[in-house]
Every structure is written in structure tokens, then in C-alpha cells.
Amino acid sequence: MTFANYVIGNWKMYKTSCEARAFIEQVTPLLDDFEGKVYLSVPYTLIHELSELSRQTKIVIGAQNMNDASEGAFTGEIAGKMLKDAGAYFVLLGHSERRKLFLETSDFIHKKVLRAFKTDIQPVLCVGETIEEKDSGMMKEVIHEQISSALQGISLEDAAKVILAYEPVWAIGTGRAADIQSINEAHDFCRECLKNLFGEEVSKRIPILYGGSVNLENVSSIIQLMNVDGILVGGASLDARTFASIAVKCKKVSHS
């Protein structure tokens, strides 16, 4: 692998327009030493304003969810083409909070992935097991199901545009990141799943990010792992200084 610097911040349901503008102003100069782009997954209401504000910066704006339909009578939902129109470049799909709190199924997530490609928005597919699944030795089974159901039947060309994020549910928002050995094992397995689905060449082009309580202390040891190509940061992405410091620690390394 040659990429190891994908950094995505997930703001979840945080920040008003005023708070978001202040963040962008503060974070922009702090990213001078960062090679590459920093992805920020923001609330729908901020997409348009922040994508305008982030032109000429290293920040790329995206969304946290979208519906699988192109449009229709789905009160409260949002379509991919609306996100695109507002300036979103990418979208998180299958985040565990969506799976758990909003009962999103594998089939629904698969349809969203297909819609993202049709709409030309880059999908960031999130997968990960719960603590019960981990404790009963089902990590691989769960991840395999989530990856293969979401990405089944997509072309090799589309597959090469996917970003995969491994986020063990028990590590999200808990302040307790997975241990290095578990991350290593899960990421190697994710790569194996991608290889089985799309072949060696394409699988190498799909970045696999780790998410779940990433912070300033643990980021360096996580990012140096062979099959970790970046990070997805929730809580620690809300503060500009902390987020920029984490990003800068994700130096590009060659895993080849």
C-alpha cells in the first residue's frame, strides 16, 4: 500500500453554522503540514456553506447518510443528488449508529451504495462488530457479511472508488479504542474479503480506515499497521486543534 493518510472527521449531530465556520478558519492553517486531503462528514445543513468555504483548502466536505431512492415521497430523507448539488463529495454509509439506532439493514445499505455510484458520490462503507459478536468469536463472520452484502455485484471500476472503514461498535465513542492486535487482525481480514470480491489489484486500491476512539495518543500506533490506510475520527474531530494534530500525525508511509 502507498496511502496511509486518509483522515475523515465525523461530526455526527454537532455544530451550528457559526461553530462550523470558526472550525474551518481555525483548522485550515493547522493543516499546512498535512499531505493530502482531510475529509469532513458534516450535518446536511452545513454541506453547502462548508463546501464553498473549503475551496482552495485541504478539506473535502461530505455527508453522513443518504437515502437509496433518487427522489420521492420519503419525508425527512435526503437524496444523493441533493447532497451532490449542495457540494458533498462523499457519504458515510452503514455507520453503526445508523444500523443500530435507525435499524438500517444490509440490503438497504447495499442499495445506498449503488445509489452513491449512480450519483457520483464516493461511498465510505462502515463495518464493525458489536461487543457481543466479538466476545462470541463472530468478528470475521459479521464483517464478511457486512462487506459482501454492501458491495456485491458492483463493477471493478466502482469498487476502486470505495473507502472502507472498520469501526468496532464497542470502540465507538467509548474512549476505548480497539487494541492493536485486534485492529491488525480485523484489517487483514477486511483486505482478504476485498481480495475475494474484487481480486488482488482492485483490493489494494481500496483504503481501509480504522475508527473508534482514535485520539492523539493512539493514532501513531494505529496508523503504522500494514492494512490501516487512514482513520475515521468522531469525538476528537470536533475540536480544530485536536483534529489537525491527529491528522498531521498520519504521515504518509509506505507499506509495500
Ligand code: PGA
Ligand atoms: P469516535 O467515533 O471517534 O468518537 O469513537 C467514531 C465514529 O463514530 O465514526
